[in-house]
Amino acid sequence: MQQNSTVTEFILLGLTQDPLKQKMVFIIFLVFYLGTVVGNTLIIVTIKFSRTLGSPMYFFLFYLSFSDSCFSTSTAPRLIVDALSKKNIISYNECMTQVFALHLFGCMDVFILIFMAVDRYVAICKPLRYSVIMRRQVCVILIIVAWIGSFLHSTTQIVLALRLPFCGPNLIDHYCCDLQPLLKLACMDTYMINLLLVFNSGAICSSSFVILIISYFVILHSLRNHSAEGRKKALSTCTSHIIVVILSFVPCIFIYARPPTTFPMDKMVTVFYTIGTPFLNPIIYTLRNAEVKNAMKKLWHVKFIMK
Template sequence: MQQNKSVTEFIFLGLTQDPIKQKMVFVIALIFYTGTMVGNLLIIVTIKFSRALGSPMYFFLFYLSFADTCFSTSTAPRLIVDAVSAKKVISYNECMMQVFVLHLFGGMEIFVLILMAFDRYVAICKPLRYPTIMRRQVCTTLIILAWTGSFIHSITQIFLALKLPFCGPNLIDHYCCDLQPLLQLACMDTYVINLLLVSNSGVICLSGFVLLMISYFIILRSLRNHSAEGRKKALSTCTSHIFVVIIFFGPTIFMYTRPPTTFSMDKMVAVFYTIGTPFLNPLIYTLRNAEVKNAMKKLWIIQITSDIK
């Protein structure tokens, strides 16, 4: 990568400078990251090997769990290691790579959530045409488009980051590399860069949230024409999805749709959507979904039975 700077490395200030609080950060982050990996990998394996979970909804859930796993991995391991490190150093190239990966899988999560809402809309509002509209070839094409959109978004973020000259200091008041904290260190007027950041990340987050809320509003309105049993099942699924949308988009909209100002709560908000949300997603999609839980049980029974034999 071309380095338009004199700074060759950055130092994170992390979430706290207090040694006792750092140990607490280490334990909590380790628990959340372990839970995220176990939960999402269980969903990935279950959907991959269970014939009962072959519908488009679980096809998209597979990619949401994959995106969650990678999204959390882009920040959590370094946060865990840095919590017990004397000096939290990251090289310039590693920092740029973290920006790329963070936005690649963050963007993927946004697009997959939109696809999941579209899938529910077709299933509930156009049930007779559902098998035709949401056939496997269409779902695969939609996922490819989601990956393409995420890649373009991430490349845009890297392009903006590489435009920033860093002359010193190199202390990042954060626990990960992202454009917002990097703008504070750039030795140039960052007004235009921040405007481009808001028009890219901010517009994606805000428009995605509005689109999802409108789609779920239409879905919930259409449930009035369904049977009590069908309404209950659809409402349970949509409620889970809406909760995921709110807990993910709320913090991201707060971070990416504002002027280049820093608030004391920024780091905790970032922790919530980079580590907290990927941890909560598998809990929401398994504890509230009988099909996923039953498929997991069957796979465990088959595995245990084969081990005994």
């Protein structure tokens, strides 16, 4: 629903206006997006059909891969198509839909990464109670909470976006619709909305990041009481999680947890966490996780033999 606006469409300026660079953008991000979809689909299928990946950690990884695929899909296809278009027009309704999807699946990633940290904490620090605390019903409830929390967050974002009146320029100096670039085009004082954005998205990213880093410090500290083999396995898993957390949260904090100031690197930082991180996550979780690699080999070997 459009309120007090005369603008019915926006023009996305994209990452570059240079024709040669646009072709490079098309090729590079097509490869990235296809890699994201294929990589995350492989993880989803492997976890779904493998008998050895039934633990809560892989239950959450299943949903993280699904969320990553959707998160990348909310921006990457548009960027790829626009790289070959002469005039990158996006309607008002499409723009609002993109804002909603971007924050829905971005917030979903945040929740799942927190739950994965909780799972590792319980597994390492409370091993005798692990099967009771992280039973299947609890994991399902946590995922439902994640969907509800993500929906509420993205609804808040879209309500803020729908309150913005647009009555002048419609050029968005970005490759996707988000609140920050839209605020620059609104014909109203956006100071309070900027504050709400920082307290909403910025606070979620920053507080979640701090909680996750502290939790992993606690986990790593507790490993001193484990055997050498146990430490090695736990360190491998936790290191993968920490890498993903840093790659996901640092760019997010840079974009959302700051005053309304524009920096030249904003577009590339957004590209990194909306397209780059979903591409890297399956690589990190497969290359550093022997169980996932072995399950993939067994699953696809069986599929090949059956054919």
